[in-house]
Amino acid sequence: MGTFSLSVMLVGAVITLAALATSHTFSVFFPGLLEGAWLTVQIAVCGSLLAVVMGTVSGLAKLYGPRPLRWLAVTYIEIFRGTSALVQLFWLFFALPLFGISLEPFTVAVLGLGLNVGAYGAEVVRGAVQSVSRSQWEATIALNMTRLQALRRIILPQAFIAMIPPWGNLFIELLKSTALVSLITLSDLAFKAQEMNQTTMRTIPIFTLVLLMYLVMSLCITIGMKRLEKTAAKGMPRGRSV
Amino acid sequence: MTMAAAEQLAPQQPMVRFENVSKRYGNLVVLDDLNLEVSRGEKVAIIGPSGSGKTTVLRMLMTLERIDGGVIWVDGEPMTHMMQGGQMVPAAQKHLRRVRSKIGMVFQHFNLFPHMTALQNCIEAPITVLKMSRKEAEARATELLGMVGLADKKGHYPAQLSGGQQQRVAIARALAMRPKVMLFDEVTSALDPELVGEVLHVIRQLGAEHDLTMLMVTHQMGFAKEFADRVCFFYQGKIAEQGAPQELFGAPKNDRTKQFLRAVLESG
Numbered sequence: 001m002g003t004f005s006l007s008v009m010l011v012g013a014v015i016t017l018a019a020l021a022t023s024h025t026f027s028v029f030f031p032g033l034l035e036g037a038w039l040t041v042q043i044a045v046c047g048s049l050l051a052v053v054m055g056t057v058s059g060l061a062k063l064y065g066p067r068p069l070r071w072l073a074v075t076y077i078e079i080f081r082g083t084s085a086l087v088q089l090f091w092l093f094f095a096l097p098l099f100g101i102s103l104e105p106f107t108v109a110v111l112g113l114g115l116n117v118g119a120y121g122a123e124v125v126r127g128a129v130q131s132v133s134r135s136q137w138e139a140t141i142a143l144n145m146t147r148l149q150a151l152r153r154i155i156l157p158q159a160f161i162a163m164i165p166p167w168g169n170l171f172i173e174l175l176k177s178t179a180l181v182s183l184i185t186l187s188d189l190a191f192k193a194q195e196m197n198q199t200t201m202r203t204i205p206i207f208t209l210v211l212l213m214y215l216v217m218s219l220c221i222t223i224g225m226k227r228l229e230k231t232a233a234k235g236m237p238r239g240r241s242v
Numbered sequence: 243m244t245m246a247a248a249e250q251l252a253p254q255q256p257m258v259r260f261e262n263v264s265k266r267y268g269n270l271v272v273l274d275d276l277n278l279e280v281s282r283g284e285k286v287a288i289i290g291p292s293g294s295g296k297t298t299v300l301r302m303l304m305t306l307e308r309i310d311g312g313v314i315w316v317d318g319e320p321m322t323h324m325m326q327g328g329q330m331v332p333a334a335q336k337h338l339r340r341v342r343s344k345i346g347m348v349f350q351h352f353n354l355f356p357h358m359t360a361l362q363n364c365i366e367a368p369i370t371v372l373k374m375s376r377k378e379a380e381a382r383a384t385e386l387l388g389m390v391g392l393a394d395k396k397g398h399y400p401a402q403l404s405g406g407q408q409q410r411v412a413i414a415r416a417l418a419m420r421p422k423v424m425l426f427d428e429v430t431s432a433l434d435p436e437l438v439g440e441v442l443h444v445i446r447q448l449g450a451e452h453d454l455t456m457l458m459v460t461h462q463m464g465f466a467k468e469f470a471d472r473v474c475f476f477y478q479g480k481i482a483e484q485g486a487p488q489e490l491f492g493a494p495k496n497d498r499t500k501q502f503l504r505a506v507l508e509s510g
Contacts, residue, residue, distance in 0.1 A: 141342075143371065
């Protein structure tokens with residue numbers, strides 16, 4: 001779907017949300033949910049940044065790092081990809097203090113989700129770098145570039161374009177996983193919703209608002225990534241790179 | 243020995259020398275004990291059936307393939323090896339890069355950088371590798387793009403250019419690194435027939451105006467005949483026959499050469 005139709009969808013969702021927020025039935029819940037949504041956004045943004053850093057570093061380390069670094073990257077990727085995000089959060093929140101390291105709930109949320117998604121991101125980075133044709137490497141050798149110059153100037157810029165859509169997927173995954181942080185005492189959007197639902201039993205309005213709020217957030221990610229892809233792929237042919 | 247003395251000596255050395263070079267993939271022998279010398283400024287055309295090892299010759303010279311035996315010399319010094327404590331040892335990366343800087347290559351499928359314009363393709367390596375200033379690199383790249391007839395296309399991305407135009411950008415890009423030896427690997431094979439001429443024209447012009455040593459793998463027999471100083475016919479990893487184009491095309495001695503030329507001529 002093009003950016004235009006997605007934008008129409010986003011505007012539609014925002015208008016619906018605004019209409020509901022001012023309506024009699026829904027308005028009471030709105031401020032509390034908005035507060036939760038703000039925390040969700042903060043965790044999602046910080047977690048995504050961490051995921052990008054971890055994904056890029058460990059993905060490249062797995063491909064090109066010296067052996068010890070490669071093993072370290074593989075260990076990280078397998079542990080965080082192979083175990084549940086919820087268990088990772090619990091481990092960081094409940095088990096780590098027993099070793100004398102107590103972290104703020106917010107830090108645990110960002111760390112847990114960022115590391116988890118970063119492990120998937122590592123495979124995205126690795127796959128995208130490997131998808132750049134061998135002939136591009138050969139051209140850099142013929143121009144006498146070093147491996148590092150080739151990677152930085154030729155391979156990564158092309159791999160970057162291939163990375164954008166799967167990273168968009170991961171960011172949305174991460175956004176949705178933020179609902180888990182309600183289990184480590186954070187008052188995110190999902191937590192606020194449950195709390196209000198338990199006290200008021202107004203299930204339909206509450207969860208309708210929450211649904212729309214998550215939708216608006218994920219549409220923002222999708223549209224942002226589409227635009228980024230368009231800018232990055234300037235001049236590039238559609239589909240496979242040359 | 244002073245630099246001047248070295249330069250005076252240099253012309254006597256061949257520009258490129260393959261000395262007992264062999265290349266295998268597992269049990270398959272791609273090149274068998276190859277000996278080939280190319281003089282300064284000489285234009286050598288390499289022909290032969292597919293699988294005869296002709297492309298491998300260029301790829302080894304460009305260090306895209308490792309060699310399994312022998313030594314490749316470039317400009318009077320070993321490229322694949324270096325002297326260390328009076329012995330020849332396999333070349334370190336640094337040595338390889340220094341010698342490799344004398345060689346440029348143009349590929350069958352152009353291999354342009356798709357995320358860069360024609361101009362950017364031509365200034366990238368001069369800036370990052372030769373440490374040229376951007377201004378100088380741009381001036382030179384513009385000049386080279388003009389030489390290949392693409393002055394007005396320098397802002398275009400490869401995807402916006404025809405195959406022939408892309409290949410001419412690739413030639414300009416290779417020349418921007420000021421090589422002494424240019425390798426052309428079936429540079430017209432991926433082109434539509436009507437675009438072959440413009441690329442060959444550029445190569446012809448290059449041969450006339452510059453003192454470049456050229457090795458080209460080609461299926462364009464007409465071009466090889468008219469342009470090359472020498473033609474090498476490869477068969478099963480060996481040079482089966484070589485000589486001046488008039489001799490090799492006019493009166494081939496080897497049966498394989500005759501067979502090959504007949505087959506090529508029949509196909510038009």
